[in-house]
Structure formats: structure tokens, C-alpha cells
Amino acid sequence: MRWTVGRGIVAGYAVVLLLLAVVAGMGMYALSRTAGSLASVIREREHGIEAALEARGWRTSISRHPPGLRLVVMPHVSLARAKEFAADLRAVSEKLGLP
Numbered sequence: 001m002r003w004t005v006g007r008g009i010v011a012g013y014a015v016v017l018l019l020l021a022v023v024a025g026m027g028m029y030a031l032s033r034t035a036g037s038l039a040s041v042i043r044e045r046e047h048g049i050e051a052a053l054e055a056r057g058w059r060t061s062i063s064r065h066p067p068g069l070r071l072v073v074m075p076h077v078s079l080a081r082a083k084e085f086a087a088d089l090r091a092v093s094e095k096l097g098l099p
Contacts, residue, residue: 042067045096052092058085 003011046062049069053060063070073082093099 045098048096049092049098052096053088056088056092058088 046067046069050060050062061070062068071085
């Protein structure tokens with residue numbers, strides 16, 4: 001069978017598309033494994049913050065959507081008490097190595 005220029009070009013594109021599909025498949029596999037690991041690390045950190053604050057006498061909870069630390073501040077909370085919380089949160093964050 002003789003290879004014409006057109007067949008050579010088509011074969012070249014076919015090889016490129018096959019390699020692209022293989023690389024994309026490998027990337028999707030790696031990304032799914034990484035995303036799962038990242039999610040578990042984030043959950044561990046969230047629970048670490050919550051537990052550390054609870055050990056200092058603060059009741060908080062973790063919000064999933066949007067992700068964050070949920071607090072409820074009531075009207076009877078004084079500025080001094082809010083500053084205490086901010087100081088404890090800063091200390092916990094530094095202890096856990098968080099920004």
C-alpha cells in the first residue's frame with residue numbers, strides 16, 4: 001500500500017489525537033486523586049480550628065457552602081469579648097500554621 005501525502009497527514013493527526021486523549025485521561029485520573037486528597041486536608045484543618053477554639057471555650061461551626069467558619073454574634077456581646085475571640089482565633093491560626 002502506498003502512502004500518499006494526504007494519508008500521511010491523516011495518520012499524523014490520528015496519532016496526535018490519540019496521544020492527546022491518553023494525556024487527557026491521565027490528567028483527569030491524577031486530578032481526581034489530588035482533589036480528593038485536598039478535600040480531606042481542608043476538612044482536617046477545618047475541624048482542627050473548630051476543636052482548638054472549642055478547647056478555649058468558643059462555640060463555632062464550619063459552613064460547607066460557602067466554606068468558612070460560622071459565628072453568631074448576639075447583641076449582648078461586648079467589644080472586649082469580641083477582641084478576646086479575635087486574639088484566640090489568631091493564636092489558634094498561628095498554632096495550626098494558617099494564614
